[in-house]
Amino acid sequence: MGTSFQLGDLTIHRVIEEESPLFDPLTFFPNLTPELLEENRSWLEPEAIDPATGKLRLAIQSYVIRTPHHTILVDSCVGNHKQRAQPFWNGKTDDTWERNLAAAGYSVGDIDYVMCTHLHVDHVGWNTRLENGRWVPTFPKARYLFAEREVAHWEAARKQTPNPVFEDSVLPILEAGRADLVAEDHGVGDHLRLTPTPGHTPGHVAVELGKDEVIAVLTGDLIHSPLQMRHPEISMRADTDQKQSAETRRRFLECHCDTGRLVCTAHFPSPSTGHVTRWGDGFRFMATEA
DSSP states (O other), rough: OOOEEEEETTEEEEEEEEEEEOOOOOHHSSTTOOOHHHHHHHHTTTTBBTTTTEEEEEEEEEEEOOOSSSSEEOOBBSSSSSOOSTTTTTTOOOHHHHHHHHHHHHOOGOOOOOSSOOHHHHHHGGGEETTTTTTESSSSEEEEEEHHHHHHHHHHHTTTSSOOHHHHHTTTHHTTOOOHHHHHHHETTEEEEEEEEETTTTOOOOEEEEEESEEEEETTSOOOOOOHHTTTOOOTTSSSSSHHHHHHHHHHHHTTTSSSOOEEEEEEEEEEEEEEEEETTEEEEEEOOO
């Protein structure tokens, strides 16, 4: 299916910023045991786990959805010039994301809406760009859609602990009056709707696509690896509520299993999109052809 494809009257583009081995699985998934990892390693390598490093292979990417009426960018990756705790994301200056947006046929001026599934480092970075020492909105005409509950959570949290991600990639949007704080079932036109998927963060949302019925869904970070489809109880370290995350994940997979709906993941390695089917008491991700 590649990085651009047609789905009914929608055109969907994957805009990749990075795809590489990034994290040790046992660190990334605190409730993953070495035994369970070894039990699944044979089918996870080489796509989802890099055999050379043993690290999870993750894609960092946006989705651009072209409906008959709007062009919507979902999640905005890491961005450039941002001071980050992760050394591989700190102070990035590469143009990969910008080049891939252009390769999809779009410029920042073409985006009508920017929708962030949640407000973590790798989903908000290109919201802003550095201009004369100030963070300004990257997309000149776009409205930015943030779940109201998500913004409230991080506003409260940063009163206790400074949050540079919020301060350089979300706050400038709020201060510029470019943000719409929306409910977790908000719709954009008649082709895109949010749906609440809490656990990774309190206001995390998935994105459903389709006019008269759901034909595809963007997962955001309710799931990071095909391993979590096989074992939905495995939660990642940044989940604000790991128990709720696991419950949300299983409920989501039950909902979309064997329905024919295309599941568009944020972080699975390419092609990142596929269908969910049963695998014992868990699920299997059947990737679409690249």
